[in-house]
Amino acid sequence: MGRRVVKAVNGVSFSVKKGRTLGVVGESGCGKSVTAHSILQLLPKLGNITDGSITYYADNEEIILSKLKKNGSAIRSIRGKEISMIFQDPMASLNPVYTIGNQICENLLQHERISKKEAMDRAVDILTLLGIPKASSRIMDYPHQFSGGMKQRAIIAMAMICNPKLVIADEPTTALDVTIQAQILELMKEMQNKYGTSIILITHNMGIVADMADDIAVMYMGRIVEFGTVRQVLGSPQHPYTKALLNSVPVLGIGKNERLETIRGNTPDPSDMPDGCEFAPRCDFATEQCTTVPLETDLGDGHRVRCWNCNGG
Template identity: 85%
Template sequence: MSNSNDLILKIDNLHTQFDLGRRVVKAVNGVSFSVKKGRTLGIVGESGCGKSVTAHSILQLLPKLGSITGGSITYYKDQEEIVLSRLKKNGKAIRSIRGKEIGMIFQDPMASLNPVYTIGNQLCENLLQHERVSRKQAMEKAVEMMTVLGISKPAFRMKDYPHQFSGGMKQRVMIAMAMMCNPRVLIADEPTTALDVTIQAQILELMKEVQSQFGTSIILITHNMGIVADMADDIAVMYMGRIVEFGSVRQVLGSPQHPYTQALLKSVPVLGIGRNERLQTIRGNTPDPSERLEGCEFAPRCDFATAPCTIVPPETILADGHRVRCWNCRGGIA
């Protein structure tokens, strides 16, 4: 397949599973999407839908029990096509891409930073591993990144340990670590988790500034539809390991076609809601991923489920890249 000039990452029919002995959990089940240069893709869905596993699959950061069992992940570097899904988990090839070409902001900065090393040591580690620079040059780069991300007295704070930073400051450090080598792709896994609203806004604004300055492509993983509306260019809605709807922000948020997307949007709190008005919820619970249902996985919770929903729906291409996996959409109900 020829490489499009603006394409940087392509996931095609990805399958990732966890072998738990008697149970096999198919966490990602046939996911396909692409990321373009300088654009932001938002991946949304409830907890357990496969968002984070998809991100970890890209960088081969799966635990021992996890493995990619099908499909491909292709990274486009200049004129070269690198199939990441074929690389060994801890091999030299994938380690040369992690952090340097594709950076990642992990979900929990409290757990991702090593408590026994200074912030400066942890910031410099990635740069020293991937670039031919001296430790002094690495420290200067780290101070520069901390300055860009709004950390006061960066040269002094480099000597501090993670416990001396607030949650918001730790998240800034995580972004700085991910950006030390100016990666072409940045994966942000729930970057505003456990942060208050004011700090959330600051972190998101910082990510926009970083993207504008370096032309970075961003994969933003979140369950917050408001963040996606503000940050993303394109949206992938995931449920039970599948992408059920994909399109631009205007398409998915302005004209949602899948019942699950519609339900997610209706469950978002609205400012000014009446005291006697109840928030809408999605009935039922997400099924156990190790127990695959026949047909559409969302059917037991869907208000539009009909007889054809006992068969897995194919993808329907609507217009301009907007695609939906739903039988009712084909019939015009959704």
């Protein structure tokens, strides 16, 4: 059976500055998580970075992450200490046979020369900061003894225990009720303000992005189709896909006879992409020119869009 090369991410380019939050938004299957996993070389066995580079600017050096071996000592020294990740599903991220405390301390003991008691004390402190009641005793519990919101807090503790310079949060509030969701996001803000951490926040929730992010990258089928500050992208969206995403957000107080806007059609098969603009088959403003891949247009002040008809509609 023949093999085909599928570009899950194609030509993605962005930077994250110290202490700022970049929101990455788009529908499921648009390449958000693959982009995040590429940064830490957490791609599956057959996944490879074939072009371009990923650069991490440490205190005194420039590290090309994309050149490091996936399981080499160099990238492992960065994972968890310099750059950490909050994964989408806490049930899949926590080992059911180890206590919460052991799993939080593992990262600390891997990267710092401290005793297990000191590590446990720090784990208790961060769980207390994250709002876990009676953290000194709950730290010896197993994952099944934690609620969904508490598991997510434990995952955040694992990611933040070494005070990393960059945290990649992949749908950090998925499956949580809105009250717990708000608490988790507020805790992330507090941690960011305290340590100057940069955050890449991956989500499909435009409300979370509006509240948390400084900059926004809108992704569609492996490309960034619009990039800019929150004010630029949400206040003056230029790509039809960005506009469609914003129009599909439920509005409080909508009449019962009013229909919720949807984006027509479905995302294409990554192995059988249409010619030209990937969004053209679903776009209300598509023209004959859209059969060729659109170039990126710089709209000024860092706002850029990949569309032939960026002012359409």
